[in-house]
Amino acid sequence: MLKGKKLKLPDRLGSLVAGFEDKDEDSGGSGSVSELGEELEILQPTGFRSDRESETDDDHDHNEVQEEEPMVKRKMKVDAELEHNGRQLRHEKDGLSHISVIKTIEVDEKRSDIEYEISQKEINLEKLQRIASTGIPEGGNLRATVWKLILGYLPPSRDLWEKELSENRKKYAKLKEELLLTPSELARMKEEAFQSHKHNNAHNDTAGPLIRHEISHEDHPLSLGKASVWHQYFEHTEIAEQIDRDLQRTHPEMKFFSGESSFGRKHRESMRNVLLLFSKLNPAIRYVQGMNEVLAPLYYVFSTDTDEKNASNAEADSFSCFVLLLSDSVDHFCQQLDNSSVGILSTLSRLSDLLKANDEELWRHLEFTSKVKPQYYGFRWITLLLTQEFNLQSILRIWDSLISSPFGIQEMLLRVCCAMLLCVKSRLLSGDFAANLKLLQHYPEINIEHLLQVAQDLTPDTS
Amino acid sequence: MAHRVDHEYDYLFKIVLIGDSGVGKSNILSRFTRNEFCLESKSTIGVEFATRTLQVEGKTVKAQIWDTAGQERYRAITSAYYRGAVGALLVYDITKRQTFDNVQRWLRELREHADSNIVVMMAGNKSDLNHLRAVSEVDGHGLAEKEGLSFLETSALEATNIEKAFQTILTEIYHIMCKKALAAQEAAATTKLPGQGTTINVADASGNTKKGCCST
Numbered sequence: 001m002l003k004g005k006k007l008k009l010p011d012r013l014g015s016l017v018a019g020f021e022d023k024d025e026d027s028g029g030s031g032s033v034s035e036l037g038e039e040l041e042i043l044q045p046t047g048f049r050s051d052r053e054s055e056t057d058d059d060h061d062h063n064e065v066q067e068e069e070p071m072v073k074r075k076m077k078v079d080a081e082l083e084h085n086g087r088q089l090r091h092e093k094d095g096l097s098h099i100s101v102i103k104t105i106e107v108d109e110k111r112s113d114i115e116y117e118i119s120q121k122e123i124n125l126e127k128l129q130r131i132a133s134t135g136i137p138e139g140g141n142l143r144a145t146v147w148k149l150i151l152g153y154l155p156p157s158r159d160l161w162e163k164e165l166s167e168n169r170k171k172y173a174k175l176k177e178e179l180l181l182t183p184s185e186l187a188r189m190k191e192e193a194f195q196s197h198k199h200n201n202a203h204n205d206t207a208g209p210l211i212r213h214e215i216s217h218e219d220h221p222l223s224l225g226k227a228s229v230w231h232q233y234f235e236h237t238e239i240a241e242q243i244d245r246d247l248q249r250t251h252p253e254m255k256f257f258s259g260e261s262s263f264g265r266k267h268r269e270s271m272r273n274v275l276l277l278f279s280k281l282n283p284a285i286r287y288v289q290g291m292n293e294v295l296a297p298l299y300y301v302f303s304t305d306t307d308e309k310n311a312s313n314a315e316a317d318s319f320s321c322f323v324l325l326l327s328d329s330v331d332h333f334c335q336q337l338d339n340s341s342v343g344i345l346s347t348l349s350r351l352s353d354l355l356k357a358n359d360e361e362l363w364r365h366l367e368f369t370s371k372v373k374p375q376y377y378g379f380r381w382i383t384l385l386l387t388q389e390f391n392l393q394s395i396l397r398i399w400d401s402l403i404s405s406p407f408g409i410q411e412m413l414l415r416v417c418c419a420m421l422l423c424v425k426s427r428l429l430s431g432d433f434a435a436n437l438k439l440l441q442h443y444p445e446i447n448i449e450h451l452l453q454v455a456q457d458l459t460p461d462t463s
Numbered sequence: 464m465a466h467r468v469d470h471e472y473d474y475l476f477k478i479v480l481i482g483d484s485g486v487g488k489s490n491i492l493s494r495f496t497r498n499e500f501c502l503e504s505k506s507t508i509g510v511e512f513a514t515r516t517l518q519v520e521g522k523t524v525k526a527q528i529w530d531t532a533g534q535e536r537y538r539a540i541t542s543a544y545y546r547g548a549v550g551a552l553l554v555y556d557i558t559k560r561q562t563f564d565n566v567q568r569w570l571r572e573l574r575e576h577a578d579s580n581i582v583v584m585m586a587g588n589k590s591d592l593n594h595l596r597a598v599s600e601v602d603g604h605g606l607a608e609k610e611g612l613s614f615l616e617t618s619a620l621e622a623t624n625i626e627k628a629f630q631t632i633l634t635e636i637y638h639i640m641c642k643k644a645l646a647a648q649e650a651a652a653t654t655k656l657p658g659q660g661t662t663i664n665v666a667d668a669s670g671n672t673k674k675g676c677c678s679t
Contacts, residue, residue, distance in 0.1 A: 252505065
């Protein structure tokens with residue numbers, strides 16, 4: 001599965017996905033890592049788990065870890081949790097409902113299961129996928145790490161992580177330098193390089209007249225030639241403006257993305273770099289509205305990682321993961337491929353087939369009675385991986401299932417879309433064209449766990 | 464798509480909202496259909512849909528409004544959305560010259576994909592931002608006159624002229640439709656009265672008759 005995904009990557013981007021060949025790891029990271037593994041193995045048995053009570057624990061964990069030490073190591077996090085659990089045990093006497101206790105136990109169990117899996121020297125991705133597909137507990141850096149692993153950004157061998165990450169981040173920085181500078185910045189850099197070269201070769205008269213920049217006719221800012229660097233630059237300015245407009249409107253209810261604080265601005269700046277770079281590296285697709293929404297969950301998860309080094313590299317990491325995530329569905333953004341077998345229309349008809357296989361009555365009603373074509377609602381659902389249909393917390397939970405589904409992201413996505421239709425079946429059956437379209441374009445709040453269970457249990461379309 | 468339907472409304476008119484990204488189409492839609500304005504709305508992907516029923520010259524008219532994405536990529540898919548549209552509100556942003564310059568592009572798009580008799584109104588939106596104005600009202604009127612469009616400056620934020628813009632479009636459509644229906648009745652006694660699902664061609668006021676019935 002993962003290998004397949006990687007093969008489809010465009011070459012230049014593929015180079016961002018590092019190979020697994022190198023073995024060593026520097027810094028004290030590996031020491032704490034193996035310790036973590038041991039500790040978690042001890043924690044694994046059941047005795048420890050019943051100590052927690054509510055889901056809000058996650059926030060506590062998060063804060064405590066940050067308070068204790070800014071450069072959080074995973075081991076410390078576990079220590080903090082242990083301590084925290086002791087305290088929680090005392091609180092439990094305050095009497096919380098039995099159900100929430102059970103729920104918390106489940107969450108804790110899952111947390112320690114995942115922590116155990118990712119602490120292994122060689123991570124068993126299949127096992128990890130199985131656990132993660134039921135939802136990754138909030139807090140810490142579990143989700144960030146698991147997503148990176150399953151998307152294939154982190155190799156399954158823990159020993160390679162540090163090296164891979166630092167190489168990828170360096171590559172990203174270089175790409176940015178090459179592609180996001182303006183032509184005059186680029187020219188100045190070349191000039192400087194040239195000058196220092198000349199300087200090194202001695203015999204230059206520094207007192208002489210200023211040297212004119214050598215600009216070819218083609219690259220003059222006023223040149224109308226399409227290959228002119230300035231022409232390309234101006235074209236990208238237009239794209240950058242579009243990106244900026246859309247970033248202002250990404251999860252507008254969240255200060256993280258849209259706020260005017262230096263934080264909000266920094267996040268938008270980073271996301272803008274990612275999208276602009278993607279657009280430059282993929283001239284056939286460029287930037288399409290909605291990519292901002294697809295990038296947002298990745299960037300959010302990576303930059304809220306409790307590991308500060310990871311958080312500060314969220315831009316580079318989310319760029320690579322954005323590419324990996326879209327590797328089998330980027331064609332949906334491409335107008336030229338609309339009518340091809342990989343285009344959005346073909347995927348929409350697969351959604352229709354899946355619905356037909358699972359509920360012919362509803363399918364018939366949508367297709368023929370109320371005539372609500374999947375283009376009118378499914379287009380956005382699928383192209384944007386459901387990012388405009390739910391709030392961010394729900395999106396993250398849904399993405400846990402998409403990213404780690406054994407069916408693959410796209411297949412699971414279609415299942416979730418189909419389940420979304422099934423979950424509002426009675427309303428759809430009683431609705432006409434207008435009512436149904438409004439319902440599906442403004443999907444109501446829903447129990448996400450239930451929705452995902454329905455998606456999981458669907459009969460695959462075999463037609 | 465001027466259906467004549469019983470009970471709830473007398474006529475159903477499909478109207479499309481077009482114009483560059485960020486000019487305020489979605490807010491015009493939400494102001495008109497829900498009397499809401501949201502400074503922080505998301506970008507429209509593909510198409511969004513809303514309806515509002517109102518009175519036009521004593522008749523109950525249901526306006527079915529399709530708000531389309533501004534970016535070119537989505538227009539390939541959106542061309543289907545023009546089908547059956549009898550009215551269009553072409554929006555630009557008075558603070559962004561480029562969006563006004565692109566009006567021609569949108570008119571070309573309409574000519575390519577929509578019925579030739581479609582009623583078009585041009586709206587210079589964000590009139591509340593007068594201090595940032597980049598397109599004068601005179602320029603707006605000039606272009607509208609040249610292209611034979613009706614024109615208003617609007618503000619979805621202050622709810623200025625939004626109601627009027629839609630009323631104008633719907634009334635014009637209604638007039639054209641009445642004329643057309645009358646002509647059709649007179650011309651063909653053999654033809655059945657238009658029933659549900661029958662499409663009536665909306666003739667252009669200027670007498671442009673080169674295109675036939677827009678039935679879909």
